[in-house]
Amino acid sequence: xxxxxTRDTASSVQVPEAAVGRLSLYLxxxxxxxxxxxxxxxxxxxxxxxxxxxxxxxxDLAHFGHFGYPGIGYRCLExxxxxxxxxxxxxSWVVVLVGVGNLGRALLRYRGFEQQSFRIAAALDIxxxxxxxxxxxxxVFGLELAAEVIKTHGIRLAIVCVPSPVAQSxxxxxxxxGIEGVLNFAxxxxxxxxxxxxxxxxxxxxxxxxxxxxxxKEQSA
Amino acid sequence: xxxxxTRDTASSVQVPEAAVGRLSLYLxxxxxxxxxxxxxxxxxxxxxxxxxxxxxxxxDLAHFGHFGYPGIGYRCLExxxxxxxxxxxxxSWVVVLVGVGNLGRALLRYRGFEQQSFRIAAALDIxxxxxxxxxxxxxVFGLELAAEVIKTHGIRLAIVCVPSPVAQSxxxxxxxxGIEGVLNFAxxxxxxxxxxxxxxxxxxxxxxxxxxxxxxKEQSA
DNA sequence: TAGATTGTTAATCGATTAACAATC
DNA sequence: TAGATTGTTAATCGATTAACAATC
Numbered sequence: 001x002x003x004x005x006t007r008d009t010a011s012s013v014q015v016p017e018a019a020v021g022r023l024s025l026y027l028x029x030x031x032x033x034x035x036x037x038x039x040x041x042x043x044x045x046x047x048x049x050x051x052x053x054x055x056x057x058x059x060d061l062a063h064f065g066h067f068g069y070p071g072i073g074y075r076c077l078e079x080x081x082x083x084x085x086x087x088x089x090x091x092s093w094v095v096v097l098v099g100v101g102n103l104g105r106a107l108l109r110y111r112g113f114e115q116q117s118f119r120i121a122a123a124l125d126i127x128x129x130x131x132x133x134x135x136x137x138x139x140v141f142g143l144e145l146a147a148e149v150i151k152t153h154g155i156r157l158a159i160v161c162v163p164s165p166v167a168q169s170x171x172x173x174x175x176x177x178g179i180e181g182v183l184n185f186a187x188x189x190x191x192x193x194x195x196x197x198x199x200x201x202x203x204x205x206x207x208x209x210x211x212x213x214x215x216x217k218e219q220s221a
Numbered sequence: 222x223x224x225x226x227t228r229d230t231a232s233s234v235q236v237p238e239a240a241v242g243r244l245s246l247y248l249x250x251x252x253x254x255x256x257x258x259x260x261x262x263x264x265x266x267x268x269x270x271x272x273x274x275x276x277x278x279x280x281d282l283a284h285f286g287h288f289g290y291p292g293i294g295y296r297c298l299e300x301x302x303x304x305x306x307x308x309x310x311x312x313s314w315v316v317v318l319v320g321v322g323n324l325g326r327a328l329l330r331y332r333g334f335e336q337q338s339f340r341i342a343a344a345l346d347i348x349x350x351x352x353x354x355x356x357x358x359x360x361v362f363g364l365e366l367a368a369e370v371i372k373t374h375g376i377r378l379a380i381v382c383v384p385s386p387v388a389q390s391x392x393x394x395x396x397x398x399g400i401e402g403v404l405n406f407a408x409x410x411x412x413x414x415x416x417x418x419x420x421x422x423x424x425x426x427x428x429x430x431x432x433x434x435x436x437x438k439e440q441s442a
Numbered sequence: 443t444a445g446a447t448t449g450t451t452a453a454t455c456g457a458t459t460a461a462c463a464a465t466c
Numbered sequence: 467t468a469g470a471t472t473g474t475t476a477a478t479c480g481a482t483t484a485a486c487a488a489t490c
Binding site: 020021023024025027028029032049050051086087088089093095102103105106107109110112113115116118156157159180181182183187188189195197198199201202203204205206207208209210211212213214215216217 | 241242244245246248249250253270271272307308309310314316323324326327328330331333334336337339377378380401402403404408409410416418419420422423424425426427428429430431432433434435436437438
């Protein structure tokens with residue numbers, strides 16, 4: 001009796017979202033290991049460096065393939081390349097930054113993510129004073145040119161650092177213009193069509209979490 | 222000073238850590254409702270605005286007390302005050318910012334979290350050129366004065382935006398000086414003693430998560 | 443009262459951990 | 467071969483959802 005190959009790849013098996021989050025941490029740690037000249041790492045070692053159990057590490061990675069060698073562990077370089085491919089960062093992403101205020105300018109200057117295959121190619125703003133200028137070498141266009149800028153540079157992701165009151169409407173325009181993912185710095189919950197994904201950074205919320213943890217330290221200890 | 226990375230499993234059995242994270246989102250949304258002049262909200266309404274189920278909202282809040290009124294819902298003002306008390310943000314927190322580089326200066330300028338009861342009272346740096354100056358009105362001290370600055374201002378939380386290679390050692394010094402919570406912008410996993418809590422912001426990781434979601438959109442849809 | 447909505451218990455679902463045969 | 471470590475299955479643990487009596 002001949003069977004069709006069973007489809008148990010990532011497309012049919014549900015990969016927990018938390019596992020994808022940890023994938024980024026594994027990658028970051030693998031890159032540190034490589035910097036330290038370490039060539040192989042076991043799930044126990046990798047987990048210890050990140051505060052995860054060995055089982056967690058193996059399970060997470062096994063969702064995506066057979067990357068390890070029994071008796072040896074994982075080869076750091078090989079695994080980091082595999083993880084990059086899974087995350088989609090084996091190739092370069094072109095990003096647009098929207099809102100060239102204090103925070104936006106700092107991010108243009110920061111460049112902390114460039115080494116990780118994300119490159120800001122253009123900025124958008126509504127301020128006529130900014131439009132037409134360059135900030136940190138990056139040209140600033142009017143928001144109404146979003147669709148054109150996005151198409152010209154093959155942009156799929158946006159970093160949005162506009163004031164909260166206009167954030168939803170700005171994101172709506174970006175979605176209209178074809179953006180597929182949004183990193184949002186405005187402290188509001190953005191409504192998006194299902195085909196667009198967002199991540200957000202809210203420093204007030206993170207500080208609140210620290211506040212809670214510190215205040216409740218006695219109880220949780 | 223070497224510590225094990227803090228384990229998430231240290232969270233209390235009674236209240237899931239994820240529920241505490243959502244508490245901040247409830248608070249943010251309650252403040253928007255108040256701005257809109259809305260006085261009461263049901264778990265269904267609040268959940269819809271945040272993308273959570275009504276049961277989730279009720280369950281999360283019920284971990285901390287009986288805040289609702291059957292037949293009516295939750296009174297926005299009252300609930301927001303209760304949530305602030307739980308999070309510890311009903312009172313003001315004094316924060317120190319460490320590392321006055323591009324990102325640090327942007328955060329000093331940003332002030333997005335001041336309205337949420339977090340106030341940066343002082344900055345620390347090792348650059349002799351910076352030490353003794355003021356940035357955005359905030360005085361910059363040498364890192365070696367950490368303990369004194371922390372004690373003088375009653376500081377318990379630190380925002381750390383120093384380069385990755387020195388982040389662990391800087392945090393070690395802050396812990397030594399008595400800091401209780403750290404918001405870390407360096408893209409590394411920081412080892413901390415169990416009594417110190419950390420949150421981190423890593424833009425590269427958040428962009429990677431967007432990258433994954435966009436690349437795997439077909440499968441996940 | 444009738445309608446609405448909570449807080450809570452029970453049922454379901456999912457994620458983490460433990461254990462171990464397979465394998466290098 | 468002996469020792470180490472993976473990938474995977476089973477067991478455990480925890481979190482979310484459903485349902486509904488209590489209650490305003």
